[in-house]
Amino acid sequence: MSSLDHVFHALSDPTRRALLARLVEGEATVAELLQPFEISQPSISRHLKVLEDAGLISTRISGNARPRRIEPAAFEAISDWLEQYRMIWSENYARLDDVLETMKTKEPKT
Amino acid sequence: MSSLDHVFHALSDPTRRALLARLVEGEATVAELLQPFEISQPSISRHLKVLEDAGLISTRISGNARPRRIEPAAFEAISDWLEQYRMIWSENYARLDDVLETMKTKEPKT
DNA sequence: TATTAATATAACTATTTAGCTATATAGTCA
């Protein structure tokens, strides 16, 4: 059973996607993640468990709190999966090499 | 309710992902799509409906048959969504928390 | 027109899920 099952299932819920969107700004505790929502703390904890089981986030122990953070690898897995379909919508399908070339020469960091 | 709900839900099933993988090679009828699987024809038809409701595929009428094809726009939507996380894993950004440390201690690749 | 072929729909069952409230666990602090 592919882990993509869990990844895509986790992403199918808007609350969970919102949690990820918050976590992309940095680590956050359950209390912090809970705040913008109207749902209960146990529900948030369960959503976080689904995200963690999917490998999308991880938990760190910090005294009383359990801050969560994004796990990059899972997103990379999605990107890899999506790659096999990129040719389908890319306008540059016929010139895929050009696309790759463009990616190589993208702006260098300062 | 975002359509990404439906898209990610559709993708969470391995049978449906396999159907998409077949369709990336080109249009196929239900009978053709059914063949590699051990599940019933109605099940496949329902999976196809889920994929179509998500906008991932579309149906054409051809006499008796209803060949399905990939719909590129939905994949583009996934790619767009994923884009907001790309910084997380691309280049040296293995982990957002480590960005500053990394930039201090590591020479960016040329 | 009657038959066959391709596909969809209905009706049922078992499983999963998202929400809730109540409670348990574990760390911090006075």
Next chain:
DNA sequence: TGACTATATAGCTAAATAGTTATATTAATA
């Protein structure tokens, strides 16, 4: 230690889902 804080877990309910078989629909063909 006792109170408080942060979070997890248990147990419940309602809704959704994936599978099944049986049947309906529609086009092609003899």
